[in-house]
Amino acid sequence: MEIRDIKSHLSILTVLQHYNLSANKNGMLNCPFHDDKSPSLKVYTNTHTFNCFGCGKAGDQIEFIQLKEKCSKHEAIVKAKSLVNPLHTVNPMPMEQTEVENPAKGGDKDLLPRLAVLGKVALDSKASFKRTAKARDYLRNRGLNPDKMEVGYIGTDFGKGWNKQLKESGLKLGILKKSRQDTIVPKLRNCVLFFTKNQKGQIIDVYGRSINPNGEGTSSKLSTGKHFY
Numbered sequence: 221m222e223i224r225d226i227k228s229h230l231s232i233l234t235v236l237q238h239y240n241l242s243a244n245k246n247g248m249l250n251c252p253f254h255d256d257k258s259p260s261l262k263v264y265t266n267t268h269t270f271n272c273f274g275c276g277k278a279g280d281q282i283e284f285i286q287l288k289e290k291c292s293k294h295e296a297i298v299k300a301k302s303l304v305n306p307l308h309t310v311n312p313m314p315m316e317q318t319e320v321e322n323p324a325k326g327g328d329k330d331l332l333p334r335l336a337v338l339g340k341v342a343l344d345s346k347a348s349f350k351r352t353a354k355a356r357d358y359l360r361n362r363g364l365n366p367d368k369m370e371v372g373y374i375g376t377d378f379g380k381g382w383n384k385q386l387k388e389s390g391l392k393l394g395i396l397k398k399s400r401q402d403t404i405v406p407k408l409r410n411c412v413l414f415f416t417k418n419q420k421g422q423i424i425d426v427y428g429r430s431i432n433p434n435g436e437g438t439s440s441k442l443s444t445g446k447h448f449y
């Protein structure tokens with residue numbers, strides 16, 4: 221049985237079930253790969269993939285097993301095979317993956333799906349917004365209530381704690397960039413971030429507005445992704 225056959229006969233929900241996990245009606249569950257207090261892992265039953273907006277873990281049925289068992293890819297495939305019901309065919313992978321747009325298509329296999337990276341950007345920048353007085357003041361000065369808005373803030377330390385995979389993915393998406401000193405820095409530094417969501421509530425775009433006095437009124441967009449403004 222080829223990997224392709226395994227994947228086309230194994231629902232991501234069967235994999236969840238095997239580990240006594242289940243997704244809520246929005247396809248979300250508490251992520252088993254990080255200390256997750258509220259559901260941040262999303263499963264996509266049309267593509268049989270998953271991604272976590274908290275820790276950035278993402279992949280297909282086999283990768284889920286691999287992460288769960290902390291085993292090799294080969295062992296995960298063997299395990300996946302044992303879960304397959306050959307009489308049950310799940311949806312084939314659709315040609316167009318509009319929801320999970322994977323920058324890995326170009327051969328960069330280690331990059332994370334765009335939605336996972338943007339989910340992480342939102343998570344970190346929202347936390348940063350909460351503790352950044354000048355960002356909150358920026359909204360207040362415009363007559364907006366910072367506590368009622370879902371916005372983020374990107375400071376100079378944004379992305380510092382990210383792992384290599386996240387950083388590489390962030391660079392690819394244009395969230396991060398290489399500085400002249402060849403260090404990795406956030407592209408939308410000192411910007412308040414606004415999010416664009418799809419109907420499922422997933423963040424598909426970000427838009428940054430500089431709060432620097434000399435950058436007053438300027439807005440920046442990320443230029444690499446077609447979804448960015």
Ligand SMILES: [Zn+2]
Pocket residue numbers: 251252253254256260261272273274275276277
């Ligand atoms: Zn996670």
